[in-house]
Amino acid sequence: MGSNTMRREILIGSRVPPVHDGNEPLPVITTRRGSGAPRRRTRGSPSVLSWLVCVLTVMTGHAYAQVELTGTYAIRMYEDYIERGPGSYLGDFTGMPMSDEGRAKALRYSSSLPSTIERQCLAQSPWVGLYRPLALRFWSEVDDSGRVVAWVMAGDYLRDTVRIWMDGRPHPSPNAWHPSSGFTTGHWEGDTLVARTTHVKTAWIRRGVGIPASDQSTFTAFITRRENLLTITTIQEDPIYLTEPHVVSRVWEFDPRGSQGPLRDTCTVGVEIPSLEDTGEVPHYLPGQNPEEDFMVRAYNIPKEAAMGYAHTLYPEYRKTLRPVYTPPASCGRYCCGWIERQGLPGAAPGLTCNDGNLPAALKKAITSTER
Amino acid sequence: MRRILCSAIALGCALALLAGEAIAQTRGARGGAASARAEAPIDLTGQWVAVISEDWRWRMITPAKGDIVSVPLNLLGQQTAEAWDPARDEAAGEQCKAYGAPGLMRGPIRMRISWQDDNALKLETDYGTQTRTLRFGESAAAAPGPRSWQGLTAAQWIVRGGGRGTPRFGSLKTVTTNLRPGYLRKNGVPYSDRAVFTEHWDVHSLPNGDKYLVNTNVVEDSVYLQAPFQTAIHYKLERDTSKWDPTPCDARF
Numbered sequence A: 001m002g003s004n005t006m007r008r009e010i011l012i013g014s015r016v017p018p019v020h021d022g023n024e025p026l027p028v029i030t031t032r033r034g035s036g037a038p039r040r041r042t043r044g045s046p047s048v049l050s051w052l053v054c055v056l057t058v059m060t061g062h063a064y065a066q067v068e069l070t071g072t073y074a075i076r077m078y079e080d081y082i083e084r085g086p087g088s089y090l091g092d093f094t095g096m097p098m099s100d101e102g103r104a105k106a107l108r109y110s111s112s113l114p115s116t117i118e119r120q121c122l123a124q125s126p127w128v129g130l131y132r133p134l135a136l137r138f139w140s141e142v143d144d145s146g147r148v149v150a151w152v153m154a155g156d157y158l159r160d161t162v163r164i165w166m167d168g169r170p171h172p173s174p175n176a177w178h179p180s181s182g183f184t185t186g187h188w189e190g191d192t193l194v195a196r197t198t199h200v201k202t203a204w205i206r207r208g209v210g211i212p213a214s215d216q217s218t219f220t221a222f223i224t225r226r227e228n229l230l231t232i233t234t235i236q237e238d239p240i241y242l243t244e245p246h247v248v249s250r251v252w253e254f255d256p257r258g259s260q261g262p263l264r265d266t267c268t269v270g271v272e273i274p275s276l277e278d279t280g281e282v283p284h285y286l287p288g289q290n291p292e293e294d295f296m297v298r299a300y301n302i303p304k305e306a307a308m309g310y311a312h313t314l315y316p317e318y319r320k321t322l323r324p325v326y327t328p329p330a331s332c333g334r335y336c337c338g339w340i341e342r343q344g345l346p347g348a349a350p351g352l353t354c355n356d357g358n359l360p361a362a363l364k365k366a367i368t369s370t371e372r
Numbered sequence B: 001m002r003r004i005l006c007s008a009i010a011l012g013c014a015l016a017l018l019a020g021e022a023i024a025q026t027r028g029a030r031g032g033a034a035s036a037r038a039e040a041p042i043d044l045t046g047q048w049v050a051v052i053s054e055d056w057r058w059r060m061i062t063p064a065k066g067d068i069v070s071v072p073l074n075l076l077g078q079q080t081a082e083a084w085d086p087a088r089d090e091a092a093g094e095q096c097k098a099y100g101a102p103g104l105m106r107g108p109i110r111m112r113i114s115w116q117d118d119n120a121l122k123l124e125t126d127y128g129t130q131t132r133t134l135r136f137g138e139s140a141a142a143a144p145g146p147r148s149w150q151g152l153t154a155a156q157w158i159v160r161g162g163g164r165g166t167p168r169f170g171s172l173k174t175v176t177t178n179l180r181p182g183y184l185r186k187n188g189v190p191y192s193d194r195a196v197f198t199e200h201w202d203v204h205s206l207p208n209g210d211k212y213l214v215n216t217n218v219v220e221d222s223v224y225l226q227a228p229f230q231t232a233i234h235y236k237l238e239r240d241t242s243k244w245d246p247t248p249c250d251a252r253f
Helices: A002-013 A045-064 A100-107 A295-300 A316-322 A361-371 B002-030 B075-082 B086-091 B137-141
Strands: A071-075 A136-142 A148-155 A162-165 A183-189 A192-198 A218-226 A229-237 A246-255 B046-050 B110-117 B120-125 B131-136 B152-161 B168-177 B196-205 B211-220 B229-238
Touching: A162 A183, A162 A192, A192 B196, A218 B168, A218 B196, A218 B211, A229 B196, A229 B211, A229 B229, A246 B211, A246 B229, B131 B137, B131 B168, B137 B152
Parallel strands: B131 B152
Antiparallel strands: A071 A136, A071 A246, A136 A148, A148 A162, A183 A192, A192 A218, A218 A229, A229 A246, B046 B110, B046 B229, B110 B120, B120 B131, B152 B168, B168 B196, B196 B211, B211 B229
16 A cells, blocks of 8 residues: 555656646556455456456557657757747748738737736747757656556646646546646557647747737647657647648657756746836737838748738748749848857858857857867 | 466467567568558558648748758858859759759648559659659669669558557658759758658548648768758648649759
């Protein structure tokens, strides 16, 4: 008995949030008899039971087939570097299938808005790790029989860990209390863990650009580990701010040393702009007054429509619209270098025009000293 | 006596499970007894469209010269990208340098995948009108021939399950070599003829019937890259194939 109690504490006690509605962990299922437990004998039944277990085991063996996901996965930021690193440009909604309402709300976004206490965690939501520059960590929670009850995903900028329940529990009622991580269930389809997340809170989809996601959003995530590569594909649906599912696929690489260090699991709030405190002021732009609404036109010669997140701009046929109006900029002005900004740093090639995006001198110095 | 019987049953169960798995693995790996088409654990055939929801500015259009962000180029790679000259490529008849397999798959493509024969999948794209053959088994060991934009692709089903009535599932792994030097991006981000392009192909289905093909891929190139270039690209299955629009290679747009 004592060992069971300890096991529960070790497995789920320290990491599980307070028990609420359908999000509470199931009690540990004990299938082994304790040493002092009475032994029940049923004459003649063991062989029948054994056969039954055998048949069921053989039949369902692969229903529980799964890939070991436990571990830390290092970011491989070879896609959407700007969005995930320094942050998107205001007015850059390229690649997004936004509704008119979503677009209008995004254009009201000001860079000071996330500094208001009420909105400091809006950038953090389940699966936001796909838009962030740091690692992910997975671990499993098992019951006493060794069965995985839940997979847990933690990562930078999550407001909470995402717990993917694998025990078949239903999603709670729409009105149930739910944490910022929403409610997620999962099952295996072959080697892919398929997760479905509901009960999320209002959030921003991309970093620093104000593309909204409503609390009606749902996510279907496909998590596949192939050798050391972890691929997560999320399909986000939002009847309020998206006109079609928003699909993102990203890659991480297993890091056996877990060298990313502690991951920030939670969002914390604090006063960032004292002048905003207790004023009730909400930084914003009025419709038509966002000075960055045409930024992508000015900086990259992209037609305004292409930057405003219309779904039809995501498909190859849109190039017919682009061809007569688009010419590449004469040069690259910002965030142009390879996977790391190297202008003026050791390793930078002489004579390259690659622009470093005006990295702060202190950061340059830090990188330089680290590399030396 | 009962213990002996239970032990025997347990042993039988274990052997049955192992046998089922082994049968599936053997069938998947051998490829001799049955054709690749017959052994396919997933259906890749159909018309797939790239959904450009990532890196839009680098995939949908030609970015500015020198815009090489996100790609782990080494110094030679950066210098080569800085020297990109589409006019020179056109003069050399190399308008298709951005349409080689590693660059093509990230492009704004529609691709049609079909069985060329029982042991080869044919992948055609409208963008650049390219054709790549994914060869299974012995056909992949054919003489490589001259280097080409699409190279030589060896394909292998990764199969699990399938024993004794259990679900059979899997994915496709391909490795492409024998490539002509080309571009990872339209603006001259280079890969060399030593590049090795490894892809893992997964098909995911949604309850509403939508299907997505996710291609997790790695470009390794000791000449121009300082680390493997690892990305995932997604495509959506199209039932309506009317938007197929073959266009020739274009070195500029």
